[in-house]
Amino acid sequence: MTQACPGFPMPARRRAAKVIYCAERPSPEPRHHRVRMNDISKDSGHATASGSVPVGESVAMTARREFLNQLLLAVAQEDRTAFGELYRLSASRLFGVIVRMVRDRAEAEDLLQDVFVSVWRRAHAFDAERGNAMTWLTALARNRTIDRLREARETRLDDAQDPDPPSEDPTPAALAEASEQRRLLEECLQRLDRQPRAAVREAFFGGVSYSELAARLEVPEGTMKSWIRRSLLQLKRCLER
Secondary structure, three states, rough: OOOOOOOOOOOOOOOOOOOHHHHHHOOOOOOOOOHHHHHHEEEEEEOOOOOOOOOOHHHHHHHHHHHHHHHHHHHHOOOOOHHHHHHHHHHHHHHHHHHHHHHHHHHHHHHHHHHHHHHHHHHHOOOOEEEEEHHHHHHHHHHHHHHHHHEEEEEEEHHOOOOOOOOOOOHHHHHHHHHHHHHHHHHHHHOOHHHHHHHHHHHHHOOOHHHHHHHHHOOOHHHHHHHHHHHHHHHHHHHOO
16 A cells, blocks of 8 residues: 655545556566655755654645656656556645536546546656646646537537438438448447447437436446547547548
């Protein structure tokens, strides 16, 4: 079990089932990859004789910022232990940023996981000389959330547009084109995961509401909306190829 850093609070909310790094316990990293709070304190010239951080808010905040910086730099070197510690120390704060923007806890949890996937992939882009790790992480969370909100807005606009009325007397060419479009749509639907595919069929071919679908599949309504939105974007990209 990961130990808390001296002087710093544990996150307010643990999500054991959602924590990315808990899926597979990493093997111990070589000693030169380990980042320890006492090392940061000594390097900063703030260590006491025992190596602990002295009482004092400004010193603690400085040490914490430097510790997060070192963790993020270690993540850039694919250090899984550092990644787990970074998640433990920053996930609660990033979740708060996201949930205030989307106002949906289920969707915020989904976004938080997306953010940490991006952290793992993009940690090499962090430059400690240009800013601290928490600022970088917060900006990443805000940008990902803004992208999701923009996608949702575009989906609503597409849904609001009235479809062209069907021809009362379709020509053979029109019938052939419609048949081909239906075939392509079916192929693209088959590329979706099983549950999102079933949700899309029920919602758009069966006229079932989000709340009814969520109840049927026993998932939060926010998760159901996220499935539908992502599936529509996947279908759009597939049909445009």
